[in-house]
Amino acid sequence: MLPKVRITRRGLGAIVLAIGAGLLMTAVLPREVSSDLFAARDPGVRTGPAGAGGMLSSRTALEQQLFGVGLEAFEEVQSVQGTIPQTEAGLGPRFNLDSCAGCHAQPAIGGTSPAVNPQVDVANKELATNVIPFFVTQNGPVREARFKFKPNGTPDGGVHALFTITG
Numbered sequence: 001m002l003p004k005v006r007i008t009r010r011g012l013g014a015i016v017l018a019i020g021a022g023l024l025m026t027a028v029l030p031r032e033v034s035s036d037l038f039a040a041r042d043p044g045v046r047t048g049p050a051g052a053g054g055m056l057s058s059r060t061a062l063e064q065q066l067f068g069v070g071l072e073a074f075e076e077v078q079s080v081q082g083t084i085p086q087t088e089a090g091l092g093p094r095f096n097l098d099s100c101a102g103c104h105a106q107p108a109i110g111g112t113s114p115a116v117n118p119q120v121d122v123a124n125k126e127l128a129t130n131v132i133p134f135f136v137t138q139n140g141p142v143r144e145a146r147f148k149f150k151p152n153g154t155p156d157g158g159v160h161a162l163f164t165i166t167g
């Protein structure tokens with residue numbers, strides 16, 4: 001049997017008051033506040049400079065020098081013997097690209113994938129005959145392979161090279 005519910009005049013007044021207050025609250029809450037709090041908004045493409053790729057502020061003179069040397073090495077393009085114009089010696093025997101900055105390019109040097117994946121071109125650069133793996137595509141992200149285990153079964157996890165200088 002259902003319990004008998006008796007609503008007194010005072011009780012009814014309290015319920016009406018509570019509902020009324022609730023309705024009033026939703027009407028009064030500023031719309032911008034509620035959308036800022038509860039809705040995701042796409043700010044769109046940012047304009048202006050990248051605001052990235054620079055040195056942290058207030059570095060010592062030595063640290064600034066170190067940053068410069070590091071940046072130079074990062075931007076350097078390598079070939080096997082450095083005989084190709086605008087390259088330094090040192091590429092190979094295995095590699096993922098011929099420069100760090102080629103992959104770490106967007107929105108500034110040190111960043112992430114450029115729009116066109118340079119790994120596709122580098123696989124066949126200077127008559128090289130590397131096979132491009134299925135997971136590397138011209139309009140896809142730059143990719144590196146990591147292996148879970150080394151050939152001897154011990155844990156690996158490190159980055160491995162996709163290409164070789166012999167092709």
Ligand code: HEC
Nearest residue numbers: 074096097098099100101102103104119142143144146159
């Ligand atoms: C073939 C493209 C490619 C090249 C060339 C490359 N990187 Fe990367 N780098 C990546 C990718 C992809 C990741 C993320 C990999 C992951 O986490 O599995 C990464 C991650 C990193 C990270 C870690 C960043 C973080 O937020 O944890 C550092 C540091 C780094 N790279 C430095 C370098 C340096 C230094 C060089 C040059 C010697 C270099 N990379 C060359 C593609 C590249």
